[in-house]
Amino acid sequence: MSETKNNTKKADQWEPRILAFLCNWCSYAGADLAGVARIQYPPNVRVIRVPCSGRVNPMFILRALQQGLDGVLVSGCHPGDCHYITGNYFARRRFVLLKQMLDYCGIEDGRVQFSWVSASEGQKFADVITEVTESVRALGPATRMVKELWTLPDDLLMEFESQEG
Amino acid sequence: MGNDVKNLNELAAELLRDGKVDVIVGYSKVQRELASRPIVIENADEADQLIFDRTCENNLVKYLHRLKGKKVGIVVKGCDERSVVGLIQELQVKREDLVLIGASCKGVVDRRLIWLALDRKPFENPRLDGDKLFVTLTSGFEQEIPVNDVIYTCCRNCFSHNPRFADYLINEPVEQPAVASISPKVAENEAKSCDERWDKFSQEMDKCIMCFACRNVCPACYCETCFTEATKPRWMSKTDDPADAMFFHFTRLQHLAGRCTGCGACERACPVEVDLRLYNDKLRKDVNEMFDFIAGDDPEAKQPLSCYCLEDNNDIFK
Numbered sequence: 001m002s003e004t005k006n007n008t009k010k011a012d013q014w015e016p017r018i019l020a021f022l023c024n025w026c027s028y029a030g031a032d033l034a035g036v037a038r039i040q041y042p043p044n045v046r047v048i049r050v051p052c053s054g055r056v057n058p059m060f061i062l063r064a065l066q067q068g069l070d071g072v073l074v075s076g077c078h079p080g081d082c083h084y085i086t087g088n089y090f091a092r093r094r095f096v097l098l099k100q101m102l103d104y105c106g107i108e109d110g111r112v113q114f115s116w117v118s119a120s121e122g123q124k125f126a127d128v129i130t131e132v133t134e135s136v137r138a139l140g141p142a143t144r145m146v147k148e149l150w151t152l153p154d155d156l157l158m159e160f161e162s163q164e165g
Numbered sequence: 166m167g168n169d170v171k172n173l174n175e176l177a178a179e180l181l182r183d184g185k186v187d188v189i190v191g192y193s194k195v196q197r198e199l200a201s202r203p204i205v206i207e208n209a210d211e212a213d214q215l216i217f218d219r220t221c222e223n224n225l226v227k228y229l230h231r232l233k234g235k236k237v238g239i240v241v242k243g244c245d246e247r248s249v250v251g252l253i254q255e256l257q258v259k260r261e262d263l264v265l266i267g268a269s270c271k272g273v274v275d276r277r278l279i280w281l282a283l284d285r286k287p288f289e290n291p292r293l294d295g296d297k298l299f300v301t302l303t304s305g306f307e308q309e310i311p312v313n314d315v316i317y318t319c320c321r322n323c324f325s326h327n328p329r330f331a332d333y334l335i336n337e338p339v340e341q342p343a344v345a346s347i348s349p350k351v352a353e354n355e356a357k358s359c360d361e362r363w364d365k366f367s368q369e370m371d372k373c374i375m376c377f378a379c380r381n382v383c384p385a386c387y388c389e390t391c392f393t394e395a396t397k398p399r400w401m402s403k404t405d406d407p408a409d410a411m412f413f414h415f416t417r418l419q420h421l422a423g424r425c426t427g428c429g430a431c432e433r434a435c436p437v438e439v440d441l442r443l444y445n446d447k448l449r450k451d452v453n454e455m456f457d458f459i460a461g462d463d464p465e466a467k468q469p470l471s472c473y474c475l476e477d478n479n480d481i482f483k
Contacts, residue, residue, distance in 0.1 A: 058415070058416065058419045059392065059400055059401075059412075059416055062411075062412050062415050062416060063400070063401075063412070066408050066409075066411075066412055079475070079479065080475075086473060089473035089474075089475070089477070090470070090473055092473070092477055092478075092479065092482070093455075093456070093469065093470055093473055093477060094419070094422075094470060095481065096451075096455060096477070096478050096481060097419065097422050097448070097451055097452070097455075097470075098415075098419060099481050100447075100451050101415065101418055101419070101444070101447065101448065101451070102415070103359075104354065104355065104362060104444075104447050105362060105363065105366040105411075105415075105444070106359050106360065106361070106362035106363025106364070106365070106366050106367075107363070108359060109359070113481075113483065114481050114482045114483070115482055115483035116482050116483070128483055131483070144363055145408050145411050145412075146408060147406050147408040147409070148406060148408075
């Protein structure tokens with residue numbers, strides 16, 4: 001419930017909430033390196049570690065949008081560097097199609113973003129997060145495809161509360 | 166297996182009698198005018214029920230999933246045959262188990278369009294005669310409508326009037342006009358602004374009642390447990406919130422990437438007339454442009470999402 005309420009907060013209080021799917025072998029290690037090297041980047045990103053960018057089902061991304069996340073980032077190894085040799089090549093084809101379709105249907109361009117960050121690119125990781133955060137901040141809170149959670153109408157709620165005494 | 170034209174009923178009876186097939190899937194007449202229904206026959210003496218005319222709209226390939234392990238004779242139009250090719254690519258059916266009875270088709274009749282063409286006036290005794298349709302209005306006047314004015318929109322962009330791999334043909338091949346296989350509405354929608362595209366999409370998704378008819382008729386949808394019904398994990402909820410319909414349609418499109426042949430079965434099945442073609446065609450266009458692949462063209466080709474290329478489009482990645 002608090003998730004949707006965040007969206008109605010005033011613009012000046014609002015901070016973008018971004019979900020990042022990071023591949024275990026490159027981008028997650030890149031994030032680690034950024035941390036170890038004490039590189040500053042915005043704290044708006046929530047990380048989910050996945051074995052490979054190929055593990056990211058497009059439904060994960062859609063579900064995140066539906067649940068009211070303001071942005072989604074998927075990051076994996078550079079093409080050719082995949083720990084599983086070809087995982088990110090397959091992922092690349094899927095994501096290109098998904099991204100085109102989201103665009104075509106009118107989901108804003110910056111909501112869903114993709115990047116390749118290797119384990120040695122701590123600075124690039126920080127740069128990508130900064131860039132994604134700023135572009136999502138410019139778009140404002142997510143409204144498209146966000147599911148409205150059902151809440152009790154105020155009068156009913158008051159009635160229930162008064163019964164509880 | 167010649168290319169000479171055969172009579173459908175005689176051919177079906179012969180195939181069943183000779184044991185070349187166990188069942189035949191085709192169309193039969195129904196009471197209602199300008200309509201037909203799918204029929205599965207097992208005995209040669211039922212073969213006279215089979216028909217083929219411009220009301221045979223169903224994509225019968227969907228029935229192949231339920232007839233696995235049998236030798237099946239199936240009546241296919243050019244578009245349906247592309248679905249068969251897709252299933253052969255996916256190892257869902259074996260070509261040697263199938264006898265394709267090919268029918269050339271210049272488009273099937275959309276009853277709703279007849280009604281609109283007549284300004285919603287009631288009519289009776291519709292009669293198809295070549296490329297003309299005659300209907301009798303209540304005044305007794307017999308009105309003539311060109312059939313091409315009342316065929317389904319998917320048939321207007323049809324680029325496969327004639328089956329290519331059929332074992333038998335039941336009518337003469339027709340002339341294939343040069344048409345763009347992608348609906349012109351796709352380019353129109355692409356040219357609009359992001360907000361306008363979103364408005365259109367929300368408008369369409371608002372209509373969706375999540376009956377899943379589009380999935381049920383799609384020959385490419387055959388998962389034993391569809392993501393819409395899966396409970397571990399439960400991928401999606403089914404409420405009246407348009408966000409759920411959007412989730413369903415985005416995922417449906419993603420699953421059909423490189424597999425949708427544009428037969429239009431989903432569009433015909435939709436009870437609320439969601440413009441599914443607008444989105445399916447965009448998908449087919451993207452797949453064609455980026456991976457140089459057309460679904461249903463070549464039974465030997467590899468599907469675009471089950472292979473990759475080092476030089477694939479890398480633009481969206483930072």
